[in-house]
Amino acid sequence: MFVKPETESVLFAGPFALATLSAPDRPAFPALVTPDARILDLRTVLDDDQLTVRGILEVWETALSRLRALAGDDGLGREPLADFRVHAPVEARQVFQSGANYRQHVIDLHVAHRAPGEDRSEEERRAEAAEIMDRRAAEDLPYVFIGLPSAVTGPYDDVVLPAWAAKPDWELELAAVIGRPAYQVSVEEALDHVAGYTIANDLTDRATVFRRDMPQIGTDWLRSKNAPGFTPLGPWIVPAESIADTGDLRVTLKLNGDTMQDESTKDMIFDVARVVAYASQSARLLPGDLVLTGSPAGNGMHWGRLLRDGDVMEGSVTGLGVQRTRCVAEGTP
Structure with missing residues (x-):
């Protein structure tokens, strides 16, 4: 485990955030975290020894007012965050991942990912990428695929780079956390089903994105994105009401x-x-599920520099805190 420095300040928007914490003598528990790096064990405060962050999200509409009150109650005995290990903030049942959702990133990847048999110039492929994006935006067709919850790891845990992953890359993303079931909701209704936001780093092995043995199949997201620990998540879930504008x-x-x-x-x-x-429109989104919203330009393929043993990634999104993970080659003691 890569331990975050104890001196690191806790920075997130609003009066509180949700986390999943543990200590050697305390199994993982849901916690309310305040910006001064103090925590409340919500199992103790709410008198429910089976409570989880996902359980809180399942009753989000009623839980939110109680959490606000707890955050504002200075008389409660709070503990220092530094005494605890920080885990991924929620155990999701489903992970929805949005690909090709940042304009400059799509152009860069379209150029970098030369499919088998591709012989067009970089200029031609950049022009094609721009045309595809304009068409998708006009037709309102995001690109969403499924990730595995087993790929999720904590925001300060080591990330093991599998021996077979020849080109492991980073993709930092804003992730929405579902708080109300959502099925066939409109764009106007969608944010009413989002409880809060967190940070996800959607690692990808670029060498296995395409099936070289069967190029007609296209992308292989199982192989390229779902190794254990390939989705560092957190550290916190910040309530949606504390994030003024996810568009900036x-x-x-x-x-x-x-x-x-x-x-x-x-x-x-x-x-x-x-x-x-x-x-x-296709799937029923459940409380605690994650919706990753895509990654901007600046991945390793753009820089010609992929992840390797000993690298440390530090990811931040405005108002959501900082995650820090170290890469460890598979088999390293």
């Missing part, structure tokens, strides 16, 4: 201290509401 948040990833991604969500082709609404 800064998504920043640093690799060993160097800024690689630094873009506003303004560059999204489809905003959060459109992605959530689109996913709900």
